[in-house]
Amino acid sequence: MSYDLVLLPSGAATSPAEVDAYLTAQDGRPAGDAATEIAAELDERNAELPEADSFLGAPAADGVLGDALFVSTPYDAIGHVRSLLFELGTPRGYAVWDPQLAWLADPAGSTPAAVTHGGAGEFPYLTKQLVELWIPELGQPGPYLIAETGDQVYIQTYRHPDGHYDIEYREGSADKHFAATANDSRIVADLIWGWATGDRSGFAAVDWQRLTF
Template sequence: MSYDLILLPSGVATSIDEVDAYLAAQEGQPESATVADIAAEINARNAALPASDTFLATDSVGGAPSGTTLTVSSPYDALGFVRNLLFDLATPRDYAIYDPQLSWLIDPKDHIPVSVTHGGAGEFPYLTEELAHNWVAGLSDPNPYLIVERGDQRYIQTYRDQRGEYTLEYRDGSPQRHFGTVLADPDEVARIIWDWTTDPASVEKDVAWTGVEL
């Protein structure tokens, strides 16, 4: 079983329908120089590995008339590695990643580089306001949590319980500076997480926080 991720330029789409339309419009177009460069790097890294350790589900990627888009298929157990590699290659080139299995468009436009752990999908190297709202609202079993980290003991996290309520906590450098609250509105939770991502001090006035004993 393989897992597909698709690269496309940042800003060309803001919805899944627009992504699908853009991909369709690129079919048959000559491969762009940027896509060729990314594909060459992916192929070189894959070819440098023993056959038992390769991370592509195909012999190679690129070389197709797909314009400014690139589809990368990997075995499911290599997904985390491949996704991290694509972020490394795509983000500096102002490229977004589309995950058609989850219907997620991960676009670096206006992103902030932080460490994000999504309980259902793994780790990501940045957050945007749109992703914060999409991910918080979509948290579901078996791992309905989201963590955003800035460094050692500086993070904000939320967990969605079976009633649909969100336990929201943040830590500001030490166990003595660990606070929490419970909220019902996913948009409010996402807004607070995004506010913390842009300005950690701003969340202190957002809601009535209480100290958390761990």
């Protein structure tokens, strides 16, 4: 079995229905230059590896559909291929669509951060849409999310089996390391997005405690 990921131009869609409509409209259109270039780069990098280490389930060139690109990958290479799509697609103005999870990572309106999703791996940026989608769905085996913007500058949350969240943030030093708990996923998502965008207006409503070790 394989896993599918799709590149489509940033701003082309904002919901699963719009993604489906956009991709349907690409059928029969000439192959776009950017999608073709990305596919060629993926195929070239894949060809440099031994067959046992292949990260493509099919030639990427076969997945070009107009300005979109469908990429098939083995399950054990999902994280690697997603990272490649961000590396190659983001500078060219492309969003990454995961049809299995219905996740759309679009650089439009994003804020850069080193993001670790406990169940899905690493991402190079956050969007409000992703944060609001991810936080309620955090679960085993990795029910946590971390967003880091500098050395010892991060915010993170952990969702417990009963549904409540631990959340903490650190601003570079031990005396600026705070923690709180919350029961509402919307509050947690707002705090994370606010922190990432520099908006701390919602923090005053939370009972933060300075962490000491």
